[in-house]
Every structure is written in C-alpha cells, then in structure tokens.
Amino acid sequence: MLKKMILSGALALTTMSMTLAPAIARPLEEVISSGVIRVGVNPSLPPLGKFDEKNEIVGFDVDFAAEIAKMLGVKLEVVQVGSPDRIPFVASDKIDFVMGAMTRTTERAKVIDFTAPVHTEVLGVLTTQAQPYNDWKELDTADVTFVQVRGSTPVAFIEENLPNAKMTLLDNYADAVRALAQGRGTAMIDVIDFMGEYMNRYDSVDWKIVETPIDIYYCGLGVNKASTGLKDWLNVAIYDMHRRGKTDELWKEWFGIDMIAPVQASPYF
Incomplete structure (x- = not known):
C-alpha cells in the first residue's frame, strides 16, 4: 500500500510546483490570536484517519493534532483532505499544516516545507x-x-x-x-x-x-513555506511529544503495535 505508496499526490507535483504561486500563510502569532489551528487529515488512510460511526474523522492524525492544539492553547479544526489536494491546501493557506503519511521528498519540498519527523513507515x-x-x-x-x-x-x-x-x-x-x-x-x-x-x-x-x-519512510507535518514561526514551534512540540512518549502512546493505541522504527527524540532539528 505504502499507504497507496505516497499515493496519487506525487503525480501532480511537477505541475503543482509550476502553477502554485507562494501564498501568504498565517504566521504563528496569527494562529494563536485566532484561537484555532486548521489541520488537514485524510480519512481514507486508517488508522491515521478514518470516519467513525458518527461520520466524524478520527485516528492517530486527529489525536496527534489535538495534542498539538492543546500545547499551543488553541482549538483544533480538522479539515478533510485527499491525497491529490493535501499539498495544494497547504500551499494556498487553506490549512496550517497537513498530516496523512506525509513522507518527506525532494519534489514535495519544492512546494511546501516539512517539520521534523512525526513517525516512520x-x-x-x-x-x-x-x-x-x-x-x-x-x-x-x-x-x-x-x-x-x-x-x-x-x-x-x-x-x-x-x-x-x-x-x-x-x-x-x-x-x-x-x-x-x-x-x-x-x-x-x-x-x-x-x-x-x-x-x-x-x-x-x-x-x-x-x-x-x-x-523506511520518514513522515512529518507539511507546512506552508511562508508560515513564519509555525514550523519552528511545531518542531519543538514534536520533539516534546517524542521525548515524553506521547507519540508512541498514540501510535500503539491506533495501530495496535509499537512503531517498528521509532523516531528518536533529538533536540537537534
């Protein structure tokens, strides 16, 4: 599956990099002052994201993003994304960051930035x-x-x-x-x-x-290249969640097994 192996998003990357102009993204202080952080989650990648019996999106990505929102002191707004539109949503500032098996690649990095790894596959x-x-x-x-x-x-x-x-x-x-x-x-x-x-x-x-x-694929959070301060803060938050074992806890809760190749908590990012 490679979770559909980086899925169909890769097919559009070359065209995307040529057609997407850099967007004005919300800086960290604006995210905080708004009281809401908008996170893209793909519900077709269980257990990262899926619809529950109430037709609400749940999964590892939602719980991880909820912890991020809690640490930032804001509410979480989950925005449904699919594999083809998740990177355009970040690049056009429809969301503050995106999850969903976001493997870091050099092609994607032409369009968006990546945080430190959240998990591996x-x-x-x-x-x-x-x-x-x-x-x-x-x-x-x-x-x-x-x-x-x-x-x-x-x-x-x-x-x-x-x-x-x-x-x-x-x-x-x-x-x-x-x-x-x-x-x-x-x-x-x-x-x-x-x-x-x-x-x-x-x-x-x-x-x-x-x-x-x-x-081994390393998956981080995808953020807009113009999101001043947000990526740096997210890196510190990701490190903290690795350091205190929260990421591993959420992973085992949703995947039923320990992360096979755990991301080591490192203050160097």
Whole structure:
C-alpha cells in the first residue's frame, strides 16, 4: 500500500510546483490570536484517519493534532483532505499544516516545507517465526509464495526485485493477512505498520517482521513555506511529544503495535 505508496499526490507535483504561486500563510502569532489551528487529515488512510460511526474523522492524525492544539492553547479544526489536494491546501493557506503519511521528498519540498519527523513507515516483510528469513533479498526463490493485495504497489516491486518468487493475489488486506496466518503463503511485503490491526486478529500466530527492512519512510507535518514561526514551534512540540512518549502512546493505541522504527527524540532539528 505504502499507504497507496505516497499515493496519487506525487503525480501532480511537477505541475503543482509550476502553477502554485507562494501564498501568504498565517504566521504563528496569527494562529494563536485566532484561537484555532486548521489541520488537514485524510480519512481514507486508517488508522491515521478514518470516519467513525458518527461520520466524524478520527485516528492517530486527529489525536496527534489535538495534542498539538492543546500545547499551543488553541482549538483544533480538522479539515478533510485527499491525497491529490493535501499539498495544494497547504500551499494556498487553506490549512496550517497537513498530516496523512506525509513522507518527506525532494519534489514535495519544492512546494511546501516539512517539520521534523512525526513517525516512520517501514516497507518490509511480514512472515512468521517458522520462516528462516532475515533479509528480504533471501526471499527471491521459488520456495516462497507472497500473499499480496491485487493492484498494490508491492506487487510490481516483487515482480521486479524478487522475480523467482510466486505470488497469490487477494482483494484486500484482511484476506491477505488471514491467508498468511493460515499458512497459505510464506510472506507479505507492505508498509508493515498498517498491518498491526490485522495481525492482532490472529494472536495465536507467532508473527515475524524480517529484520532488514526494504525501506523506511520518514513522515512529518507539511507546512506552508511562508508560515513564519509555525514550523519552528511545531518542531519543538514534536520533539516534546517524542521525548515524553506521547507519540508512541498514540501510535500503539491506533495501530495496535509499537512503531517498528521509532523516531528518536533529538533536540537537534
């Protein structure tokens, strides 16, 4: 999924950087004086964001943003965004910052700024302790059958990088993890953090995350390049939340597992 692998927002970045003129963004003092901070959350990326039974957006991103608002002494306004419009919303000052698996990339950084990392996403291999693999490259053999979601990005990755392995394609993540739990496949490649909810449904399975990850993505808050003072304050707040364990607490509450590659609290940013 790579949470749809940085999703379709990347497709528009080149055009966006050419067409979006720098907007006047609210400086930190204006955010404080207004009493409200506007945060973009994508409800199609559970458990980062999703709709609850009241049709309200909830999730890790909402709770993290609520803690930020509390620290700043303002109210939180959650603004629904999608993958294609989340960066334009920041660049045009419709929101003060955006969440939703905002992986830092050089292309995105041409259009918006990023804070220090809030969390990571580990692209890796999920299997069971019965399997001997310690490095993802060891799975390039005909003895391995990957269980993957049809149409997801890792399918193409496996075809290109692990061509000797077999694949079973299923329609959704619940079915794929169930098949793996039932022994109908050897392993699964995806952003493993998002598999915690499904893994916890099979607590009798001795799950294993292959030690060597394929990649680690660092996700921060996306802010307007003209948001004077706000990014600096957010960096201090993010550090404080890492330092006192609040980010890890919220992550485990929503993902059901610890962050696989925790962001280390560092005063240097």
